[in-house]
Amino acid sequence: QVQLQESGPGLVKPSETLSLTCAVSGYSISSGYYWGWIRQPPGKGLEWIGSMYYSGTTYYNPSLKSRVTISVDTSKNQFSLKLSSVTAADTAVYYCARSLDAFHIWGQGTMVTVSS
């Protein structure tokens, strides 16, 4: 059974970099699929942040591209999100997910608040 679990600081200061990790169990990231991040501000809809193919190719939301980096650590079977220069507008629940033709498997999500 494939499971994804997000982790990282729940509070980040404005202008700093948000860093989250998604640990994958039950499947080796390097075996296939796309691995992505989606966020949801409080009371609002879902927003795709970006995805990474298992080979390392990345795809980013054009509106966030200048601030986003998604990377993988195959030795730990996890992938990461870095979002730089955060503001209050980046406050959201952040989900990691596995995808191919859709996002099929989701993590439970982690709340990140941007505040001083």
Place this chain on the structure above:
Amino acid sequence: QTVVTQEPSFSVSPGGTVTLTCGLSSGSVSTSYYPSWYQQTPGQAPRTLIYSTNTRSSGVPDRFSGSILGNKAALTITGAQADDESDYYCMLYMDSRISVFGGGTKLTVL
């Protein structure tokens, strides 16, 4: 930038049928966008219902079905139940594997 459009809200009676749609601000939705649908209840992660236009995810009841209706993707719930009351999001794959979610539809069953 292309916007994916959904009805903000919809209401259905228990046992009734409702069709939610997913369109584009410019152009028509086709199967080449690989439309998918997600159900989300408060405080929970989204649950995948439909992918590749009309394929149900494992464990999804057959009262949920997906299709293309005219120039939009559609999610039809036949025989709505109380626990279908949720937010529903569609997602489309654009060029270069850019994913775009619709704004979501809040479905009320009453």
